[in-house]
Amino acid sequence: xxxxxxxxxxxxxxxxxxGQLMARREALxxxxxxxxxxxxxxxxxxxxxxxxxxxxxxxxxAARLLLLLxxxxxxxxxxxxxxxxxxxPTARNLRRFLxxxxxxxxxxxxxxxxxxxxxxxxxxxxxxxxxxxxxxxxLLPGLLKLLPELAVVVLAGRAAAAAAPVLAVxxxxxxVLRMPHPSPTYVCTSPAVPQRIAxxxxxxxxxxxxxxxxxxx
Numbered sequence: 001x002x003x004x005x006x007x008x009x010x011x012x013x014x015x016x017x018x019g020q021l022m023a024r025r026e027a028l029x030x031x032x033x034x035x036x037x038x039x040x041x042x043x044x045x046x047x048x049x050x051x052x053x054x055x056x057x058x059x060x061x062a063a064r065l066l067l068l069l070x071x072x073x074x075x076x077x078x079x080x081x082x083x084x085x086x087x088x089p090t091a092r093n094l095r096r097f098l099x100x101x102x103x104x105x106x107x108x109x110x111x112x113x114x115x116x117x118x119x120x121x122x123x124x125x126x127x128x129x130x131x132x133x134x135x136x137x138x139l140l141p142g143l144l145k146l147l148p149e150l151a152v153v154v155l156a157g158r159a160a161a162a163a164a165p166v167l168a169v170x171x172x173x174x175x176v177l178r179m180p181h182p183s184p185t186y187v188c189t190s191p192a193v194p195q196r197i198a199x200x201x202x203x204x205x206x207x208x209x210x211x212x213x214x215x216x217x
Contacts, residue, residue, distance in 0.1 A: 013092070014085035021079060024056055032060030035146050040115070043139065049116035052076045054109055055083035063109035064151040064208055066143075070159040070181060071114045071132075073125045082110050093182040097194070101201035107208060109147065113160045115139060128159050137166050144170055152207045154200060157181030175207050 014020045028037040033056035043051040052072050054060065075088035084095040098108070114128045114136030128136065140163060144150065152175045155161050160181075167176050179200035180186045180193045187193050 013087040015075075015079045015081060015083060016087040020085075024081060024083075027056035028053060030056055030060070032056070032062050035061050036109075039142060039146060043115060047116045047135075049118075050076065051116045052080050052082045052112075054111060055081045055085065057083070057085065057105065058108050058110060059106045060109065061146050062106070062149055063147060064107045064149050065103065065109070065204055066147060066150055066153045067108060067110045068153065068155050068160040068163055069110065069112050070157045071112050071119075071125060071128050072117045074119065076117060077121070082112060082115075084110065090181075090183045093184060093187055097182060097197050097201055100198060101205050103201065103205045103208070111143060113137065113140075113155075113163050133159055133162050137163060140166050141170055150174065152177065152204050154179060154204050156197075157183075157186075177204055177207075 015024065027033060033054065036054040037056075040051045040053045043049075050072070059065075069082070069090075072082065073086070073088055073090055075086040075091065076082070079086055084091050084098055094110075098105075114132050116136075118128055118132055119125050136159075144167075150171070153163075153167055155163055155176065155178045157180065161178055164176055164178070167174060177200050179197045182197060187197070
């Protein structure tokens with residue numbers, strides 16, 4: 001017999017709740033989140049494009065792991081955040097993978113290689129063009145200046161992988177890991193894809209553990 005839990009509906013994504021969304025907006029003024037909120041606001045002014053904020057429920061400027069995705073998805077128009085809590089399939093997958101990895105949320109920051117919205121209102125997301133990738137990569141130094149505790153970067157997807165040479169110049173000693181994008185488009189193509197994502201995040205968690213032990217010693 002199936003239990004009541006088996007019939008329960010999936011939990012609603014946190015940022016689909018207007019009250020929770022308002023609380024996250026208010027939390028952008030917190031010490032760990034405010035510098036990134038200012039950075040995003042400056043990008044909105046300079047690019048003239050929508051640029052979502054980093055989720056203040058994550059580590060903010062104290063983050064030790066930077067997870068770079070590709071571009072803001074359609075859910076951004078509803079929430080204004082780059083977040084694992086967005087009401088979108090990619091966020092749902094990411095939320096699941098991050099929870100399984102054991103990575104503490106306060107250690108992480110999620111951002112996009114191309115931080116501004118590139119799709120037309122109401123249109124499906126698309127891969128960034130070469131010019132858009134280059135424009136996004138040119139903004140990466142400003143982000144890294146805000147992350148003094150950074151100990152590892154995870155690049156998710158092909159567009160994010162283009163950040164590797166930039167990171168090698170800006171932070172030569174920083175470990176950089178690559179994994180497939182967590183979009184259902186990729187995750188559902190082969191069992192190997194979720195396995196690679198899980199393995200990469202596990203390696204990132206181990207890297208943070210090793211860094212912590214090295215500092216403590």
